[in-house]
Amino acid sequence: MSPRTRRIAVVGALAAGAALGLAIHACGERLASMSAGRFAARAASRVALFSPAAVEIVFALGAGPKVVGVTRYAVRPPEAGELPDIGGFTDMNLERLAVLKPDLIVTQGTSEPLAGFCASRGIRLLVLRIETVADVLSACRELGRQVGAAQEGERLAALIGAELESVRRGVAGLPKVPCFLSVDRSAGSLRGLLTAGRDTFLTELTDAAGGRNVFADMGQLYPIVSKEALLARAPEVVVELKPGGAAADEAALTADWRDMAGLPAVANARISVVTRADALLPGVGLGGLARTLAAILHPEAMPHVR
Numbered sequence: 001m002s003p004r005t006r007r008i009a010v011v012g013a014l015a016a017g018a019a020l021g022l023a024i025h026a027c028g029e030r031l032a033s034m035s036a037g038r039f040a041a042r043a044a045s046r047v048a049l050f051s052p053a054a055v056e057i058v059f060a061l062g063a064g065p066k067v068v069g070v071t072r073y074a075v076r077p078p079e080a081g082e083l084p085d086i087g088g089f090t091d092m093n094l095e096r097l098a099v100l101k102p103d104l105i106v107t108q109g110t111s112e113p114l115a116g117f118c119a120s121r122g123i124r125l126l127v128l129r130i131e132t133v134a135d136v137l138s139a140c141r142e143l144g145r146q147v148g149a150a151q152e153g154e155r156l157a158a159l160i161g162a163e164l165e166s167v168r169r170g171v172a173g174l175p176k177v178p179c180f181l182s183v184d185r186s187a188g189s190l191r192g193l194l195t196a197g198r199d200t201f202l203t204e205l206t207d208a209a210g211g212r213n214v215f216a217d218m219g220q221l222y223p224i225v226s227k228e229a230l231l232a233r234a235p236e237v238v239v240e241l242k243p244g245g246a247a248a249d250e251a252a253l254t255a256d257w258r259d260m261a262g263l264p265a266v267a268n269a270r271i272s273v274v275t276r277a278d279a280l281l282p283g284v285g286l287g288g289l290a291r292t293l294a295a296i297l298h299p300e301a302m303p304h305v306r
Contacts, residue, residue: 043148044104044124048086048097051108053130055080056283057140058106060156063147068100075243075277076285104146130282131221133204137161140284156284163287164208167294170301171210177297179211180235180265183222184242184280187252190227190259197223201282202241209293210301211237231262237272237297238265245275272296 048069049055055074058067064079069086084100087093089109094117097105104124107114118125126146128139137157144153181202183194196202197218206213214233215225240253250273257266265271274292278285295302 044102044146046100046102046104047147048100048102048105049074050086050089050092051106051128051130052076053108053136053281053283054106054128054139054143056278056281056285057136057143057156058147060284061140061144061147061149061152063143063149066147068102069096075281076283106143106146131200132282133160133164133201133286136201136282136284136286160284160286164205164290167287167290168208170291171294171298174210174298174301176207176210176212177237178214178233178235179206179237179239179297180214180230180233181206182238182240182253185240185253187249187256190256192224193227193230194222194224197221201286202280205286205290205293206297208290209297211293211297227260231260234264236264236268237270238263239293239296240271240273241279242273242275243277243279243281245273249273250275 045066046068047058047063047066049058049067050071052071052073052075055067055070056076058064059077059080064077067080067083069084070080072085072088074080084096085093086096086100089107092111092114094113097117098121102123104126105114105118106126106128108128108130115125117123124146126142128142129135130139137160140157140160141150141153144150144156181196183196183202185193195215195218196206196213197220198216200221203213203216206216214230214235215223218225238257240250242249242253245253253273254271257263257271260266274289274296276285276289276292278289291302
């Protein structure tokens with residue numbers, strides 16, 4: 001599996017994966033609510049997580065010792081990488097799950113085989129939607145209740161909310177800077193640019209940071225856009241989101257934009273590359289990511305933030 005595939009999966013529903021996740025979400029949510037309701041009074045003691053965001057949240061709640069298996073797409077925290085790999089959204093390893101004997105399985109989209117697996121073994125199945133900031137806060141609270149850390153879940157949600165509000169206050173009154181969000185692009189080409197659309201945490205964080213995503217009106221979560229469409233929308237800043245990128249990646253990604261001299265962001269040399277490990281993760285680092293974006297969009301307001 002390529003590093004690009006691993007990083008893209010963090011977002012939860014990019015490109016074709018978005019259609020699959022949305023198609024099965026309604027069915028999975030009904031099954032999950034029935035299963036979770038039956039077990040609501042009992043805190044889980046052995047947890048398997050197919051959601052990268054849920055992995056980070058559960059560890060942040062202090063419930064890491066309860067986790068027995070994680071998706072191969074987990075990126076944070078580092079210790080999650082030492083746990084058994086239970087597969088991905090479309091290739092869940094049910095045989096390994098049977099060996100691990102979880103009493104709670106968490107996903108961001110389920111399938112009939114997984115639902116049947118849980119039903120036949122009396123395993124709690126929790127299906128979460130984690131696309132927006134509100135979804136992240138809700139997931140903190142729900143996961144807290146499920147693992148017996150309800151107070152920690154409330155505190156974590158409040159902390160994330162407070163961090164975001166602090167960023168909003170820092171750029172209050174400043175003009176909204178039109179920007180383009182490039183999602184995990186490989187250097188060498190500007191064709192088929194993947195970006196964030198409406199109802200995504202990336203668009204919301206951009207707004208909190210004093211920016212305006214120029215493709216925020218797009219109905220798809222993560223649409224592919226053309227260079228022509230980008231020129232028409234004339235962003236003043238381009239933000240390349242490249243989790244784990246190295247200095248060489250940053251230089252190459254930035255150099256590609258020389259071919260679009262007509263773009264205001266290029267003409268004014270406002271191309272930034274964000275290499276934070278959680279740059280595409282809707283999890284506990286939302287406040288920090290928003291602050292990073294604010295420093296790019298409004299360096300005059302947050303001069304010491306990287």
